[in-house]
Amino acid sequence: MSLKIIDTHMHIGPEPGRMVPDQSVESLVAKMDRLGIEKGISANCLSLSSADRFEEGIADDARVSALAGGRIYSFFGYHPNYIEESIACIRNHKDDPRCVAIKIHPSGAFVNADDEKYRPCWEIARELGLPIMSHTWDVSSYNPKQVYAVAGKFEKYISEYPDVTFVFGHCGGRYNGIKTAIELGKRYANANFDITGDIWLNGFIEALVEGVGADRIVYGSDHTMIEQRPMLGVVYGSNIPTIDKEKILYHTAERIYFSK
Numbered sequence: 001m002s003l004k005i006i007d008t009h010m011h012i013g014p015e016p017g018r019m020v021p022d023q024s025v026e027s028l029v030a031k032m033d034r035l036g037i038e039k040g041i042s043a044n045c046l047s048l049s050s051a052d053r054f055e056e057g058i059a060d061d062a063r064v065s066a067l068a069g070g071r072i073y074s075f076f077g078y079h080p081n082y083i084e085e086s087i088a089c090i091r092n093h094k095d096d097p098r099c100v101a102i103k104i105h106p107s108g109a110f111v112n113a114d115d116e117k118y119r120p121c122w123e124i125a126r127e128l129g130l131p132i133m134s135h136t137w138d139v140s141s142y143n144p145k146q147v148y149a150v151a152g153k154f155e156k157y158i159s160e161y162p163d164v165t166f167v168f169g170h171c172g173g174r175y176n177g178i179k180t181a182i183e184l185g186k187r188y189a190n191a192n193f194d195i196t197g198d199i200w201l202n203g204f205i206e207a208l209v210e211g212v213g214a215d216r217i218v219y220g221s222d223h224t225m226i227e228q229r230p231m232l233g234v235v236y237g238s239n240i241p242t243i244d245k246e247k248i249l250y251h252t253a254e255r256i257y258f259s260k
Contacts, residue, residue, distance in 0.1 A: 009220025
């Protein structure tokens with residue numbers, strides 16, 4: 001089976017403390033071609049590793065995109081402890097067609113997803129018509145900072161901003177988080193889901209499609225943190241109609257991120 005694909009959750013760029021043996025653009029493009037990935041959206045590691053380096057992250061993605069024939073797009077970074085810098089970068093590049101959404105990471109910022117510090121992010125997303133994608137996860141005994149990004153903490157802003165498209169990155173992360181995210185998806189039409197990560201639960205895709213529909217689900221890999229193939233295999237191997245696989249791998253992402 002060969003379907004069109006958009007990778008909606010990538011991390012290009014250097015990250016201190018983690019080795020990626022080959023970060024060449026040539027290798028990335030060759031892999032995208034081999035897997036049928038038409039384009040990808042990057043939350044650059046420069047922004048994630050040092051939260052006041054938003055402009056550097058956008059510039060690095062632009063460099064990679066140029067070398068990749070325009071196939072790499074960018075998330076703006078928003079950090080609740082660097083509000084002015086975040087908003088300034090978004091405004092500086094609001095007319096750049098490569099910049100298609102905003103990424104937040106509550107567990108990386110150590111600020112709860114329902115904190116008032118995120119309100120400027122939701123306000124500018126509403127103003128500019130940008131989707132918001134966030135890292136989400138479940139409570140974790142081995143990674144306690146995930147408590148800042150548990151799925152239920154996003155209900156405050158999802159409910160207050162029904163005109164802002166929101167994407168649960170990682171779908172809530174693990175079993176209980178996924179269940180909570182799906183319940184929120186049933187209540188709020190602006191809630192969407194990306195399957196990025198290492199979510200290898202039996203029946204995961206089937207349950208997600210049954211809960212919220214394939215037209216609210218997108219594929220993502222977490223490249224370069226995770227290889228691009230595992231979650232592709234989860235989609236291809238799922239027991240859902242081909243038309244739903246096409247939505248998850250391409251059409252839903254095209255609507256959420258590229259229809260502006």
